[in-house]
Amino acid sequence: MPQLMFRCPYTNKPIRSGIGLVPENLSTVSDYPISVQCPHCGRQHHGTIADGCLTDERSPTLVPPEE
Numbered sequence: 001m002p003q004l005m006f007r008c009p010y011t012n013k014p015i016r017s018g019i020g021l022v023p024e025n026l027s028t029v030s031d032y033p034i035s036v037q038c039p040h041c042g043r044q045h046h047g048t049i050a051d052g053c054l055t056d057e058r059s060p061t062l063v064p065p066e067e
Contacts, residue, residue, distance in 0.1 A: 002022075002054035005055045017036050026054060
């Protein structure tokens, strides 16, 4: 099952949320608030599910955010 991943805004490293999500359900929960503890900078990052992306468990790399 794809995993919901985020990116640390300070280190730009990927953060695993530990949440598995079926892609078909992503739009249903995209506005839900979420907080994740960052293992890279030690801070708590806040946002919504839509701020993350789904990634295959075997390849947890994230595409850098567009500027």
